[in-house]
Amino acid sequence: MSKVIEDRMLDARGLMCPMPVVKASRELMLMQPGQVLKVIASDRAARTDFPAWVEDVGHELIHSGQESDGTLVFYVRKRQEAE
Amino acid sequence: MIFKQYRYEPAGQASYVLACGTAKQGFVVDPIADLGPDFYLLEAADLAITLVAVLETHIHADYISCARELALQAGVPHRLHESAIGRVSYQFSPLKDGQRLRAGKVELEVLWTPGHTPEHVSYLVEDRSRGAEPWFVLTGDSLLVGDVGRPDLLLGDATLDVMDEGERAATLYRSIKERLFILPDYVEVYPNHYGGSSCGGVNLSGKASSTIGIERLLNLPMLQPDAAGFASFVRETSRPVPEGYKTIKSINLGLAEREGAASAVALNVQAVDGAFMRGAVVLDVRPAMRFAAGHIPGAVNLQFNRPDLADRALLALPTDLEIIIHGEPEAVAIEAVDLLIGAGFRVAGYLRGGLASWEGAGKPVSRLRVLSVTDLQEHIADFQVIDARERHEYRRGHIEGAFLLPSSSAWANASEAPKNLALAVHCGEVARSGLVASILTRAGRNVSLVAGGMSAWRDHGYPEVTETAK
Secondary structure (H helix, E strand, O other), rough: OOOOOOOEEEEEEEOOOHHHHHHHHHHHHOOOOOOEEEEEEOOOHHHHHHHHHHHHOOOEEEEEOOOOOOEEEEEEEEEEEEE | OOEEEEEEEHHEEEEEEEEEEEOOEEEEEOOOOOHHHHHHHHHHHHHHEEEEEEEEEOOOOOOOEEEHHHHHHHHOEEEEEHHHHOOOOOEEEEOOOOOEEEEEEEEEEEEEEEOOOOOEEEEEOOOOOOOOEHHHHHEEOOOOOOOOOOOOOOOOOOHHHHOOOOHHHHHHHHHHHHOOOOOOOOEEEEOOOOOOOOOEEEEOOOOOEEEEHHHHHHHHHHHHHOOOHHHHHHHOOEEOOOOOHHHHHHHOOOOOOOOOOOOOOOEOOHHHHHHHHHOOOOEOOOOOOHHHOOEEEOOOOOOOOOOOHHHHEEEEEEOOOOOEEEOOOHHEEEEEEEHHHOOEEEEEEEEHHHHHHHHOOOOOOEOOEOOHHHHHOOHHHHEEEEEEOHHHHHHHHHHOOOEEEEOOHHHHHHHHHHOOOEEEEOOOOOOHHHHHHHHHHHOOOOOEEOOOHHHHHHHHHOOEEEEOOO
16 A cells, blocks of 8 residues: 555554444544544454444545554544534 | 463563463463453463463562462462572472473473572473474573663562672673573574563663574673673663562562552452442452352443553443442452542442452352353344444344444443343453443343354354444
């Protein structure tokens, strides 16, 4: 992928369900439409749950990946239209 | 050979499980209380191995060990070098230099490598199913990646310190040079610390493994010309001393109990009964499966996890509730008390002595029935399935007929659960279902807990219903 530069980052490693999603939701509330939030997580379930949540609330998952130590990385672009 | 390295980032600490994949037996090395005995017991269960011993490389000064508790709970020896005898207040199984330990085909040789501390050992590991050659070495806080374990964390007590700082530095230099750097280049190095740990110096690498060969070439402290040069280099490149290290070390020596803030009140069974009369609720912070196996009647289960216990409690429970913590070991209970008070809850204290003291006082213990996903699938008509996850997870795939009762709203909405059948509660794995099952039990429902949750259900290939996103 081309390099994505995040506007904010959330380190959700070590958090249990559903906290990664709850915290990401709070972060996105503080951001402007079109800005990018980077989320790193260690919870195994986040691999499927996080993209499901992003889709559910209408943001855009622009990239997801996994580092060699198993850390999950997501880049989420905040949706354009207001609530 | 089963080999797992558990990196606990906040402390830059690494603990290990080594096991023989054939004999299904293994060791835990340097377990940390932040993860806790339950973490290692569950890992061992997941790996389908039996522990034969809990090993420590040394008595730590920068984090609290849970080796004693883990050994006790697993019913296996806790092993430290014999020179710790007389310096610690508890019983352990002493190791001698050169002694060999076995778990099936996995063999460890004890290398006494004092310096960081007097009783420090390294464990040289062979996989005999492949051959009698050393493969890797667990170096504890002797040789680190790019650095060495600092020799200056003294307690100021001659009996406990045994050696002074200068003598420890020279001893550490000799230990690394004469015991570790004589190993073949290819031998891998797995340390107890990496990254930001204050047990190393400024040259400590963020990478948690290395080889003897590359450390011999590039380890800056060990490239100094002699023991004196090594000692001054280590002193000049050390990081600030770990906060509260004397207290931590005293706890690990068994000379002090772990203390919470003054607010963490230990309650006896009678005091807990008194709090019940006032309408207090027991918050049981043990893992869900332990909760299911036996808990105080009416307790709410919210599994302890330091980074988010307070946040999850705020999400799930009203803050005007008066809470009594039940956590084991007590160190966890004390920490939970502090975290919840910090979050604004009214916490009366924690139950001293845990479930054993409760039962010992002749009090009743409740249990939750645990269903496997296979049990549930076979008897699905007998249950109303309750899904304790959030809506987005439910939408992506749920068990047919499941009623969505997210853990974040279960306290307020427990009465909405369908009343026709016994309830079977699941979540993604098991933590949130423990919370929801406990709340529904308080509401008088007949509740079972589904072990393994949705991930186990999917692993079995059982059917699920999906909804397309709105």
